[in-house]
Every structure is written in structure tokens, then in C-alpha cells.
Amino acid sequence: MKRNDCIDVTKGFAVILVVLGHVIQYGANNYFDFSSHIIFKLIYSFHMPLFMFLSGYTSYYSFRNTKNTRLYFVKKRVISLLLPFLIWGIITSLFVCFKDIIIRHTLSTFIERIRDLFLYPANGLWFLWVLFFINVIHLIINSLEEKNGMISYVIVFIIVMIIPFGSYFGIDTIKWMLPFYFVGYFTNKYNDYISEKVKFIRIISICLLPVAIFLVIKNNYLCLINKELVVENKLFYSVNLGLRYIIAFVWIIVIFSITNLLKKNICYIKLANLGLYSLDIYVIQVFFVKMIGKISFWGDNIIIFNLLFVPLMTILITTICYIISNKLIRKNKFFTLLLLGNR
Structure with a gap:
């Protein structure tokens, strides 16, 4: 291909x-x-969602390849995503804890950092960690889709979105990134249909871009990495979250459109x-x-x-x-x- x-x-x-x-x-x-x-x-406000969108877009080719077994798929993702996540986490921790290991002859700080790497993946190369679990979620949906069709996406998506634990194990980031991944996947899967509407989508996104830029410049909270804003007003949180998605998608569409026209x-x-x-x-x-x-x-x-x-x-x-x-x-x-x- x-x-x-x-x-x-x-x-x-x-x-x-x-x-x-x-x-x-x-x-x-x-x-x-x-x-x-x-x-x-x-x-x-958009660069990592853009990466996740692209990951979803390219994942279409992996799931279209029926020759690969589910076990092979998971094994490949462990090697390509979790292994670098762990190795670079170990390398970084060794640099940070160098004095403790060499001079103080203790591994306690190093062990704590490795533990925290899994507990709080944002301390490391979190994108690899998040993409691995989103790929696993997609594999589960793909298995259910054979019998239940598109409803499988809706059911699993809802289940994932109501999982608690917040920032532990990167669950909040997984939930935040999941829509970008699947929009990328479906953009590729239904490319023929979307290409008929692409001109309209581009015009809408270009018109919304100045508004998106203005909102981000004027409001710091729209570009925060942590998706769990601690606010008392639930309506404010919901509106803010919705704006974050709209702004990110506007940028993704504009950039993706520009690169296709270059x-x-x-x-x-x-x-x-x-x-x-x-x-x-x-x-x-x-x-x-x-x-x-x-x-x-x-x-x-x-x-x-x-x-x-x-x-x-x-x-x-x-x-x-x-x-x-x-x-x-x-x-x-x-x-x-x-x-x-x-x-």
C-alpha cells in the first residue's frame, strides 16, 4: 500500500x-x-488531538487487514507503544535519580518514579500509553462489531466515558483523546462520502477559526492539558469541554485541508x-x-x-x-x- x-x-x-x-x-x-x-x-489547544486524529486515521489500514489475529495486534502494539514508553521512562528516571543511585546508593527514588510512570503516565511519554489503550478499546469494539454492528461503538464509548479514577493510569486523557481517534478512523473509513461534503466542512471550519483563536488567546483554561478542571459550576465545565473539542476539531480540519491542497x-x-x-x-x-x-x-x-x-x-x-x-x-x-x- x-x-x-x-x-x-x-x-x-x-x-x-x-x-x-x-x-x-x-x-x-x-x-x-x-x-x-x-x-x-x-x-x-490542538496539537496532540491532531496527532491522535492522525493515529485514528492510519489505524483504519490495520483494522482493515483481516490477516492479523487479535493476539498479533496486541503484541505488535505492546512492542511499538508500551515498550518505548517504558524504556524512555527508565532512561529519564536514571538521569534524574543519578545522584541518589551513585552517591547515596539508594534506588527508592528511582522505583518511585517508575511506579508513578504507570500511575500518572503524564510524567512520561503519555501519548504512547494513551494510544495503546485506545487501540485496545478499538480492538474490543472491532470484535463486537462483527455481531452487533455500529451500536458496539456507542456502547463501548459510553462505558469508557463513565469509568472513574480521574488522572490515575491516564484514564482522563484516554477519555479526552478517544473522540479524536475515532473521528480520524471514520474520516478514513468513509472517505468517499466525506469527500463529497469536504468543501462545506472546510468553509465552516475556516470561518470558525478566528473565533477559535480569539477564545484560546483570551482564556487560558481552553488549552490546559488536564481535562478535569476543578470547578463548582458543572455547566461551565460542560461548556468549556465542548469548546475545547470544537476548537481542536476546527484546527484539525483546517490543517488537514491545507496539507491536502499543498x-x-x-x-x-x-x-x-x-x-x-x-x-x-x-x-x-x-x-x-x-x-x-x-x-x-x-x-x-x-x-x-x-x-x-x-x-x-x-x-x-x-x-x-x-x-x-x-x-x-x-x-x-x-x-x-x-x-x-x-x-
């Missing part, structure tokens, strides 16, 4: 946004409130190539963005920070991560399996 270049271009763009957002977050280094940074707020030029090709390494860059960039907090040559000058530091660091970190993956990790089958889930 031929790769969809538009998907790779969108992934390439999305992973640049991931790095850019982290550069702003860690680069602010207490000089600025990164959560009120306009670009940061805009990025965090002409193939050098920028298009570079982004498509970067998209092939999107999850590689996602897992590697964490180490570099956390280091940049120690660099503070701009002091409290927001202009230098925005116009010089942020773009330069985003380009530099993205390039370094790409080179590390392409020239080092992917050259070795063992490292590719361990660090990238055999991608």
Missing part, C-alpha cells in the same frame, strides 16, 4: 509544534509565564520526510528541551526570546533528534526495537 504523503506532511508539521511548545515551556525558565504565551496556548515542493517533501520520524522526534526531544532551561542569555527580554531563541532552538532540536534517529538509532535493529518499538 502506497503511503499517504499528506498524512506524513501533517505529522511533520505536528511534531514541529510539539518541539516548539516544549521550547517555550522549558525555555521560559521562570522569566515568563509560559502558560499565557499566545503561541503556546494556540499550540496546546503542492509538492521542497518544503512539502521535507515535512513529509520529517513526518516519517514524528514519533522518533517526540520521544527523543524530551531530553533536549529540558536542558534549554539552563540557557538564559535573553534574560527577561521577551522579544529576543520569541524572535531568536524559540525559532532557533526549535529548528536545532528537531534537526538533532532527526539525525540521532536516522543516523544512529535506526541503524541498529536492537536500538530500533528498544527505543522506537521497531518502527
